Amino acid sequence: MAGTPSTGRRERLRIETTAEIKCTALELMRSGGPDAITLRAIAREMGMTANAIYGYFATRDDLVTALVADVYTALADALDAAWAASAQDAPARRIQAWAHAFRGWALANPEGFRLIYGDPVPGYRAPEGGAAPDAARRVCVGIAALADTAWDGAAGAGAGAGAGAGDGFGWEDFDPGLLDKVRPAFPALPPAGVALALRIWGHLHGLVVLEVYGHLRAQTSAPDKLFRAELTQLTRSLGLQD
Incomplete structure (x- = not known):
């Protein structure tokens, strides 16, 4: 039970970050069209490293499918x-x-x-x-x-x-x-x-x-x-x- 609060916080953070990634992708599409949806561009907009964003979506297509x-x-x-x-x-x-x-x-x-x-x-x-x-x-x-x-x-x-x-x-x-x-x-x-x-x-x-x-x-x-x-x-x- 001792690990439950920490696990809950990590899960909430993951959910929030996933939602932000999706919102950022749509914002990039709004300003630059569908070509603008790339994991590296999203990571740059969010101040994340490219490696970090791959922990949420392994590929660009995985993100588009989720969107x-x-x-x-x-x-x-x-x-x-x-x-x-x-x-x-x-x-x-x-x-x-x-x-x-x-x-x-x-x-x-x-x-x-x-x-x-x-x-x-x-x-x-x-x-x-x-x-x-x-x-x-x-x-x-x-x-x-x-x-x-x-x-x-x-x-x-x-x-x-x-x-x-x-x-x-x-x-x-x-x-x-x-x-x-x-x-x-x-x-x-x-x-x-x-x-x-x-x-x-x-x-x-x-x-x-x-x-x-x-x-x-x-x-x-x-x-x-x-x-x-x-x-x-x-x-x-x-x-x-x-």
Whole structure:
């Protein structure tokens, strides 16, 4: 028992230093792009020796994998929370809640967003199965849930007819890894429903990417209004009303 307090302090110090290494890596990425993420640069910024930082991450790729896992998991948590808090009997509002959570997280974590959806880290090789397989599955399932909600809840002609059921999509049109994530969660969703999920994703992702990368700054002073208008148009095109 005599060694317990000291062990506890060492573990807390390790946790704090690991978190600082990750924060420093993202700061370097913010200022210098993905090329700037190197263990030596991080050690220099933190006043550590190169040998000392290798005690936390043996390679640069190990650090990037840990960063991606943290970032992706945080995004998945935010999206899952928004979805769970939305009303199941209001499809349009559920889609909007998920979309606003996605945009809000991206704007609050631009470096993290760029790490998982934008700039690849040169030479980085993710481990087999990906850096964050559970988070990736959760986000994919969340995107499919948007389509499933629209498919089942559309008014008028119904989501099946209105969302492109006649577009001729088959299972062979999609990556098996994507289907492995989506089909167990939504076994009744047809191939056109998976296509709809990707189309919805494109609508939401496109404007957020433009905003995170600063491409909308010169064009509009109200990107939030633009995003809301896009969401309104999207849900109405699916036959859903607020």
